[in-house]
Amino acid sequence: MVNITINGKLVQAYEDEMLLTAIRRENIDIPALCHHEAVEPYGACRLCMVEITKDEWDGWKNHVTSCLYPVEEGLIVNTHTPTVIELRKTILDLFLAGSPRSTVIRKLAAEYGVTKTSYEEVPDGTDCILCGLCTRVCDKMGFSAISAVNRGHGKEIAPPLNEPPPDCVGCLSCAYICPTRYIKFTDDGKTRKIWGRKFKLLHCEKTGQPTITEEFARYLVKNRQIPEDYFKINDLSHRKELALKMGEITQWGREE
Amino acid sequence: MQISTPKQLKELQQKFQDKDNKLVKKIIVCHGPGCLASGAEKIFEEFQQVLSKKKIKGVTLEALKKTGCHGLCEKAPLVAIEPAGILYTRVKPRLVEDIIEKTVKNDEVIPELLYQDPETKKRVEKYRDIKFYSHQTRIALRNLGHINTADIEDFIRVGGYQAMAKAITKMTPERIIDEVTKSGLRGRGGGGFSTGRKWATCRKVKDDTHYVICNGDEGDPGAFMDRAIMEGDPHSVLEGMIIAAFAVGARSGYIYVREEYPLAVVNLQIAIEQAREYGLLGESIFGTDFSFDIQINRGAGAFVCGESSALMKSVAGEVGEPRAKYIRSVVKGLYDKPTVLNNVETFANVPVIIDRGAKWFTGIGAPKNSGTKAFSLVGKVRNTGLIEVPMGTSLREIIYDIGGGLIDGRPFKAVQTGGPSGGCLPDSLLDSPVDFDSLTKAGSMMGSGGMIVMDDRTCMVDVAKYFLSFLVSESCGKCNPCREGLYQLYKLAVKVSEGRAEEDDLEKMEKLSDMIIIGSLCGLGKSGPNPFLSTVRYFREEYLAHIKEKKCPAGVCRELIRFEINDKCDGCTACILACAYNAITGKKKEPHVINQDLCTHCGACVTVCTRNAIDVI
Amino acid sequence: MRSRLIVNPNLCTGCRTCELACSFTHSVAGKPGLSRIYPLDGGFKDLFVPVVCLQCEDPACARSCLVDAITRNPETGAMELDDKKCVRCQACVSACPFGCSLFDRVNNLVVKCDLCGGDPACAHFCPTKALEYKPIVPKALKSAG
Numbered sequence A: 001m002v003n004i005t006i007n008g009k010l011v012q013a014y015e016d017e018m019l020l021t022a023i024r025r026e027n028i029d030i031p032a033l034c035h036h037e038a039v040e041p042y043g044a045c046r047l048c049m050v051e052i053t054k055d056e057w058d059g060w061k062n063h064v065t066s067c068l069y070p071v072e073e074g075l076i077v078n079t080h081t082p083t084v085i086e087l088r089k090t091i092l093d094l095f096l097a098g099s100p101r102s103t104v105i106r107k108l109a110a111e112y113g114v115t116k117t118s119y120e121e122v123p124d125g126t127d128c129i130l131c132g133l134c135t136r137v138c139d140k141m142g143f144s145a146i147s148a149v150n151r152g153h154g155k156e157i158a159p160p161l162n163e164p165p166p167d168c169v170g171c172l173s174c175a176y177i178c179p180t181r182y183i184k185f186t187d188d189g190k191t192r193k194i195w196g197r198k199f200k201l202l203h204c205e206k207t208g209q210p211t212i213t214e215e216f217a218r219y220l221v222k223n224r225q226i227p228e229d230y231f232k233i234n235d236l237s238h239r240k241e242l243a244l245k246m247g248e249i250t251q252w253g254r255e256e
Numbered sequence B: 001m002q003i004s005t006p007k008q009l010k011e012l013q014q015k016f017q018d019k020d021n022k023l024v025k026k027i028i029v030c031h032g033p034g035c036l037a038s039g040a041e042k043i044f045e046e047f048q049q050v051l052s053k054k055k056i057k058g059v060t061l062e063a064l065k066k067t068g069c070h071g072l073c074e075k076a077p078l079v080a081i082e083p084a085g086i087l088y089t090r091v092k093p094r095l096v097e098d099i100i101e102k103t104v105k106n107d108e109v110i111p112e113l114l115y116q117d118p119e120t121k122k123r124v125e126k127y128r129d130i131k132f133y134s135h136q137t138r139i140a141l142r143n144l145g146h147i148n149t150a151d152i153e154d155f156i157r158v159g160g161y162q163a164m165a166k167a168i169t170k171m172t173p174e175r176i177i178d179e180v181t182k183s184g185l186r187g188r189g190g191g192g193f194s195t196g197r198k199w200a201t202c203r204k205v206k207d208d209t210h211y212v213i214c215n216g217d218e219g220d221p222g223a224f225m226d227r228a229i230m231e232g233d234p235h236s237v238l239e240g241m242i243i244a245a246f247a248v249g250a251r252s253g254y255i256y257v258r259e260e261y262p263l264a265v266v267n268l269q270i271a272i273e274q275a276r277e278y279g280l281l282g283e284s285i286f287g288t289d290f291s292f293d294i295q296i297n298r299g300a301g302a303f304v305c306g307e308s309s310a311l312m313k314s315v316a317g318e319v320g321e322p323r324a325k326y327i328r329s330v331v332k333g334l335y336d337k338p339t340v341l342n343n344v345e346t347f348a349n350v351p352v353i354i355d356r357g358a359k360w361f362t363g364i365g366a367p368k369n370s371g372t373k374a375f376s377l378v379g380k381v382r383n384t385g386l387i388e389v390p391m392g393t394s395l396r397e398i399i400y401d402i403g404g405g406l407i408d409g410r411p412f413k414a415v416q417t418g419g420p421s422g423g424c425l426p427d428s429l430l431d432s433p434v435d436f437d438s439l440t441k442a443g444s445m446m447g448s449g450g451m452i453v454m455d456d457r458t459c460m461v462d463v464a465k466y467f468l469s470f471l472v473s474e475s476c477g478k479c480n481p482c483r484e485g486l487y488q489l490y491k492l493a494v495k496v497s498e499g500r501a502e503e504d505d506l507e508k509m510e511k512l513s514d515m516i517i518i519g520s521l522c523g524l525g526k527s528g529p530n531p532f533l534s535t536v537r538y539f540r541e542e543y544l545a546h547i548k549e550k551k552c553p554a555g556v557c558r559e560l561i562r563f564e565i566n567d568k569c570d571g572c573t574a575c576i577l578a579c580a581y582n583a584i585t586g587k588k589k590e591p592h593v594i595n596q597d598l599c600t601h602c603g604a605c606v607t608v609c610t611r612n613a614i615d616v617i
Numbered sequence C: 001m002r003s004r005l006i007v008n009p010n011l012c013t014g015c016r017t018c019e020l021a022c023s024f025t026h027s028v029a030g031k032p033g034l035s036r037i038y039p040l041d042g043g044f045k046d047l048f049v050p051v052v053c054l055q056c057e058d059p060a061c062a063r064s065c066l067v068d069a070i071t072r073n074p075e076t077g078a079m080e081l082d083d084k085k086c087v088r089c090q091a092c093v094s095a096c097p098f099g100c101s102l103f104d105r106v107n108n109l110v111v112k113c114d115l116c117g118g119d120p121a122c123a124h125f126c127p128t129k130a131l132e133y134k135p136i137v138p139k140a141l142k143s144a145g
Helices: A019-025 A082-098 A103-111 A133-140 A173-177 A214-224 A228-232 A235-255 B006-021 B033-037 B040-053 B093-106 B152-157 B162-170 B173-183 B195-204 B225-232 B234-248 B262-277 B308-315 B344-356 B358-362 B395-402 B436-441 B460-474 B480-497 B503-519 B523-527 B530-538 B540-547 B574-578 B604-608 C017-025 C060-064 C091-095 C121-125 C139-144
Strands: A002-006 A009-013 A049-053 A062-065 A076-078 A147-149 A156-158 A185-187 A191-194 A197-203 A210-213 B026-030 B064-067 B079-082 B086-088 B211-216 B252-257 B293-298 B339-343 B372-379 B385-390 B412-417 B423-426 B450-455 B563-565 B614-616 C003-007 C038-041 C048-051 C070-072 C079-081 C101-104 C109-112 C131-135
Touching (some): A002 A019, A049 A082, A082 A103, A082 B503, A133 A173, A197 A214, A235 C048, A235 C101, B006 B152, B006 B162, B026 B040, B033 B040, B033 B225, B040 B064, B040 B093, B079 B093, B086 B093, B152 B234, B152 B262, B162 B234, B173 B195, B173 B234, B195 B234, B195 B339, B211 B225, B211 B234, B211 B344, B225 B234, B225 B262, B225 B344, B234 B339, B252 B262, B252 B308, B262 B293, B339 B344, B385 B395, B412 B460, B460 B480, B460 B530, B460 B540, B480 B503, B480 B523, B480 B540, B503 B530, B530 B540, B604 B614, C017 C038, C017 C121, C060 C070, C060 C091, C079 C109, C091 C101, C091 C109
Parallel strands (some): A002 A076, B211 B252, B252 B293, B372 B450
Antiparallel strands (some): A049 A062, A049 A076, A147 A156, A185 A191, A197 A210, B026 B079, B079 B086, B372 B385, B412 B423, C003 C131, C038 C048, C070 C079
């Protein structure tokens, strides 16, 4: 364990954990849009920046992204200094200029007192804030079906060559993890559509209820050694089956 | 030919020197980037042909040399005749026969080809008497203009690989690091971090693998120092890297060269193969248990890949995006292994330091800024080119003594140092020394060594706008302050230049700049607002003129200027023909008039007018 | 010694107290959550089987999780799903052969039994001891003792 001071309070943190984890454990609310426990920290949205210093730094202070900064013994952290708040305000103002219609951004910006961007609205701005969560989770899951293309202000998230991505299995993790709900998909119980690709859903042989996509099941069978017949029925039917099997064993016991 | 002892290397050097001493004359054709662009290859071929046709006693084809950049690119292509030390400028293929006939054969100088001093108008016969050269001290560029490009024999002849032999066979890694630390060598790529300390930290990290990387991703517009070294003297980069590898305990190294430098890749590749052939790269170098090899990686043209962590990602085959360096790359760099990354020029300095000692090196330059720095001097100076001066040399000395002052004797306005994210310094700072700390204090930076001189016809708002637009398009787009912040800063600069800005916009820009500096992830974003901040710091009135009076004093910003024909017009109709928008009317030999509604302020009329009859208001 | 959740269908009356207990223990934002346990029809008269996660030795749920959100709690032995890591792909829901990873549509959550961190509410509230949380005594020890 290491000892750190957060907003004047001495707390203990686990070695190797990031500052953000320690700060959130103290129930201090600091925003972060590109952070998710499922993937490695990235440091792109810069909202979780905090001020750090140490006694031996002779008054020198630094601003770091807490999601990426490993805790250190003796670290003195301030999460809401005027500069830090000003920084978050500016960043949210900039996000708002790029994604003026995003409810998530608008809500967060309003919390910091920004209701209207003070900058020029970006022409053709979208709700995508390029946090990279979708591509990172897709990489982490082993598909790497989508990635960031171009750079700078023209950067966007897209499947290769902007064609339906061959490596996508339609698991929807990207859509779920997207903080601004920008990634769109449809699912009518028969087919699922995302990134311009169509996926057939598997259905429970007993109830007819849809489960996951054929491609996803195939991937799990091949790469995670899940027996293929597990996917024939859905969870409810699995439970019913288990109840009947156990019921039968119990009944035998009774009869004996 | 495998060299296995330092003694063998010495013998080889002697052999190559003897061979060289037999040459009565040397004809050196510069093959630097500027000269190549002006047709140096044609001139070289012409020399080959003429030489093989004419039999001149003692002058064979071996006398002909293809060297790296001489530096005086303004006067390209260059040909030097040694040992007389004559430099011919702006040589044309048709003059080659003349040069051979007169100068090579009969030791006769051709005055028209000599360099003309812009002040005294006198022709300068000797190379070393040219002011451009006499104010320079060349360490990193020591071999450029003297040895054949990518030729290990020539390199060994001038003492190449001796420092490496000394380091590997006579010194311990700790002593090498100590020597480099004591020399005060600081990263020449712009960071200015102590090279010795970097190596020491890397060596201390316990790991089975260490890497050495050479950063040759020189992306600043107008900069070509590293290019000149990689193309003209690749072996000195290799030698520096080998010494570094021995010092930190690395077995493999990478040279990351930007895509736009194909010749650098070719020459480095030749040099690596030659070094392997001579046993200077590979297994058990000099019979020790030290093994090291180098591989070339080509960038794909992204400016941000010059940033160390983005570069390492690119080498590893990932997208070239920087990462936060709270855990430094000397500890966890390429493939998460401890990695030393230095710039081309830094590595080129290392062999000299090992050879001549830290004490000698600290004797050059300024306190805490020892040694020299190479710059590419460009813009509105008379002698544009590649230079190397001791640290602490004043800007005035560089611009006026070496650069020969401004073209047409126009007034100096500003000098931009440090590449796109550097800053513009005004004439009041001309006497300040050029070193890492002074430039940073002045609001600019050393950067990798670009130096752009601007005259009074340059609008500083326009300059800031240009560099911001460069940075906006070169930002990797990972973090918000750099991607969105610089974009908005650029948009505001456009607003100023178009006369749409209000006074509080300036304040807004300054505030935004502060936040971009604090908030950005890597050096590109953190230094991104510099073009704006330095120009607004020294040229605030110019910004205010755009905002309050809606005027561009330098007559550059199109939206704020007006072209008008004055009474000098003699009605030659040249401007009428040049105007693509039919905005100019008038009869022959009668004054012409510009229709302001149709004029787009392109300036084509000004360019063609021979009588200075068009005013920019 | 590690405890296990022991299910004895012979004692189950199908009263569904376990379901209530589970639902209230795992409430989401103050509202009862999706129960992880279900007393289901055992196929014979008056026979109910409380179906709940078996905390398998080689669990398909963890194997199918591509973001490593399901890990074993070394103290309780339960396969716990870290909601902060879960990306709702529902691979585990489909992969579990006993259907004991569930998707809570109301709250958009994937849930499974976590043995309540070592004090399962279902066993605690079961009026007939059809569910019991007790140390497992290995067979070898049993026969010896």
